[in-house]
Amino acid sequence: MGRIPCCEKDNVKRGQWTPEEDNKLSSYIAQHGTRNWRLIPKNAGLQRCGKSCRLRWTNYLRPDLKHGQFSEAEEQTIVKLHSIVGNRWSIIAAQLPGRTDNDVKNHWNTKLKKKLSGMGIDPVTHKPFSHLMAEIATTLEPPQVAHLAEAALGCFKDEMLHLLTKRRIDFQLQQSNASLGNNTATHINSKQEEQDETIEKIKLGLSRAIQEPDMLPPNKLWDSSGPTFTNFAGTCSAFPYSVSGFQYEPSSFSNERDGSPWNQSMCTGSTCTAGDRQGCLPDKLEENGEDSRAGKEITLRDEPIIFNSDSVLWDLPSDDLMHPIV
DNA sequence: AAAATCTACAACCGCACGAGA
């Protein structure tokens, strides 16, 4: 037997809410509270489904909501928490006062994912793409590695060319050239040179990541004792360590023990070993039982809850958390 | 100026859970 619908779909209005509807809902809730969502539309004189009313209230009308842009601190919190809990938007939103899970989800999907990708970081694993490639490369035979490198370079090249030829960048280059008194021809030449140089740097960085044996110990790819992404980034300046207006905040990820800003983010991946978990976080969180909903205890496989009031959430001080994640 | 494309965000949908009968 299927679930009965929450309302008769024929009789309810859908789509954008009007200011009048917002007023009706807000004033009804101000008087009567949010006790029974199924009854609220009827009693408030709205031709909406109760679920729609609940969503409208929780995501938009609630007086404690923030409606402005996400601050850099909020973005960093989202990135950090996402690297730990994944797409558990309600958990992430609980740490951001005035933000809803829908807000956080939308912001992640529209902006943060792209920002991370633009920084060469996989938004799913939170690992640098180059290291993912290198990790894959360790499982391949040398001829296959060559093909992989070719394919990766193709992707990088297309992406970089796309980015570098964006109108906005042209405009910025044009402005800087204009201020130097350069003409259009030199502008185009310098842009082409910059593309070529960038591609060469990508090639160098990727080949190093794949070839350097020390860089990727077979069974402990992200070991804190190994070479760091900082080193890699140092050899490949085209790989953006920070992107205008946004940083992956190496300082807050910084592991005092080895000075590597990236090791902790690397620990989120499937290759993170038990030893690596000291001071970093698990590759995957496992919940007690099958429930993956907010409010449940989150545990490491055999380890105690990682979120307690004294513990450090990565390097996010516990004070930064609005609500303990349990 | 108009069409095409992109972006951001609101809203919807279906599934799952917990509480209570």
Added chain:
DNA sequence: GTCTCGTGCGGTTGTAGATTT
């Protein structure tokens, strides 16, 4: 234990406005 109901959640879609061609 089972069923119903209310609610929470995450994924997806729709769309208005902005930007680019």
